[in-house]
Amino acid sequence: MKGMSLIVRTITRLLVGFILVYGAHIVLYGHLTPGGGFAGGVMLACALILLVLAFGKEAALDIVSENAASAWDCIGALLFLLIALLGLTGGYFFRNVLDKGKPFDLLSAGTLMWSNIAIGIKVGACLFLVFLVLAAFRIRDEG
Amino acid sequence: MIFLLYLLLLFMIAGAIIAIETKDLLSSVICVGAIGLGLAIIFLLLGAPDLAIVQVVVEVLSLVLLLRVVVKREDVTIAHRYRYGEVFATATALVFFGVFIVLASMAYKEMPAFGQPILNVSQRYIAEGMDKVGAPNLVTGILLDYRAYDTLGEATVIFTAIIGSLVILRKRGRIRHEGDEPHS
Numbered sequence: 572m573k574g575m576s577l578i579v580r581t582i583t584r585l586l587v588g589f590i591l592v593y594g595a596h597i598v599l600y601g602h603l604t605p606g607g608g609f610a611g612g613v614m615l616a617c618a619l620i621l622l623v624l625a626f627g628k629e630a631a632l633d634i635v636s637e638n639a640a641s642a643w644d645c646i647g648a649l650l651f652l653l654i655a656l657l658g659l660t661g662g663y664f665f666r667n668v669l670d671k672g673k674p675f676d677l678l679s680a681g682t683l684m685w686s687n688i689a690i691g692i693k694v695g696a697c698l699f700l701v702f703l704v705l706a707a708f709r710i711r712d713e714g
Numbered sequence: 715m716i717f718l719l720y721l722l723l724l725f726m727i728a729g730a731i732i733a734i735e736t737k738d739l740l741s742s743v744i745c746v747g748a749i750g751l752g753l754a755i756i757f758l759l760l761g762a763p764d765l766a767i768v769q770v771v772v773e774v775l776s777l778v779l780l781l782r783v784v785v786k787r788e789d790v791t792i793a794h795r796y797r798y799g800e801v802f803a804t805a806t807a808l809v810f811f812g813v814f815i816v817l818a819s820m821a822y823k824e825m826p827a828f829g830q831p832i833l834n835v836s837q838r839y840i841a842e843g844m845d846k847v848g849a850p851n852l853v854t855g856i857l858l859d860y861r862a863y864d865t866l867g868e869a870t871v872i873f874t875a876i877i878g879s880l881v882i883l884r885k886r887g888r889i890r891h892e893g894d895e896p897h898s
Contacts, residue, residue, distance in 0.1 A: 597767070602849035602893060605763035607857065613771040620778060641880070648873050665862040671848035680849035686858045686865075693869060697876045698775060704876075704883045708783040 573626035583625035590618040598691035602680045608687040612678060623706075633639045636698025637703055639694045647693025654682050719756060726752045747777040764853045794822060 574580060594614030601607035622629040635643075658666035672679035726749045733745035757766040789805030789859055847855035857865050 598754070602851050602854045602858075604851060605853075606767050607805055607851075607854050610764070610771055613768070613775055617771065617775055617778075620775070624778070624782075626762065631878045644876065648869060651866065651869055655862065656783070665859075665866075667847065667859050674844070674848055675850055680855070681859075683847070683849050683854060683858045686862070690869060694872070697872055700876050700880065701810065702775075702779060702782075704879050705779060 574630070574657050579625050582660070583621055587618050587621055590614060590621070593666075594618060594695070598687055599677070599684065601687040602683040603675060603677070604615050608690025610689040611687070613698055615691065615695035616698035616702070618704050619695075623702070625681035633658075635696075635699065640700050640703070643692055643696035644700060647689050647691075647696060649688060651693065654686050657682065715761065718759065722752050722756050723757075738779075739784060743777065743780045746780070750776075764851075833871060 591642035594611045594617075597606035597614060598611030601611065606685075619631065619635055622634065655665050658664055658668055660669035667681040667683075668686075671681055674680075678684070692693055729745045729749040729752065733742045733749070734740050736745070750769060754766045754769040754773065757763075757769055836866075840852065841858060843852050843855050844850070846857045848858075849855040
């Protein structure tokens with residue numbers, strides 16, 4: 572899969588950082604503002620897909636390879652499971668054991684932010700892999 | 715407000731009919747995208763920004779996927795002729811549809827009004843969610859604290875789905891037999 576024209580490449584180079592930062596913001600502030608791990612993760616995946624479409628498969632896979640995406644997928648899933656198991660120390664599965672903190676602070680609401688981060692990593696890597704599997708693996712190199 | 719909702723619903727139904735009936739695959743895919751964005755506006759109007767964000771982002775992603783995967787394939791037009799079996803199938807579907815509409819409109823009179831929650835438990839979440847979870851965004855609080863089991867199951871489903879499609883669609887480790895079509 573080749574990349575696209577110079578205009579698309581330049582715009583992508585300018586925008587992809589902003590999209591990544593906005594996705595990270597949606598993930599991190601999921602317990603304070605609308606959004607959360609799933610929506611932010613999809614945004615991260617969209618930024619990577621934009622890279623694949625604009626610069627071609629090879630250039631984008633240099634940044635996040637297929638194996639790395641698969642590994643991040645597993646890491647996110649295991650992190651979420653770990654947070655769930657952390658609740659066992661306080662009594663039962665998925666108990667919110669961490670400190671609640673002050674409301675409206677970033678570090679508040681216990682395990683919620685960490686769960687959001689785990690889900691964000693998981694969903695981002697996962698949907699990027701879906702795109703790679705469906706679109707990039709099979710299409711012949713005709714642009 | 716209600717008028718705007720009905721307008722958007724009509725727009726979405728028209729988009730769905732066009733998406734099915736149009737001959738061009740590209741316009742069909744774009745119609746599907748328009749339906750999803752209409753749904754996102756409805757979520758915003760009803761005061762559900764969380765859902766609206768997810769709907770917009772997922773719709774854009776699936777639109778890109780569909781454009782990239784579906785539209786690249788060659789169009790195959792299938793010659794269409796009505797046969798007796800098809801007429802019978804359509805008639806059966808219409809009869810079932812009519813029966814469902816009549817019975818459902820009788821049942822809907824018994825349901826609580828639009829916007830009135832059926833479950834008592836949701837009032838409890840709203841009343842004490844902020845104190846118990848400590849998250850201003852109540853939707854995230856419910857998803858990741860009260861209903862975290864569901865979220866774990868959801869994550870498992872998406873994980874299994876991607877592992878399955880990776881296994882089916884991968885190129886590595888495949889043995890090519892004689893006479894097979896070469897993969898790209």
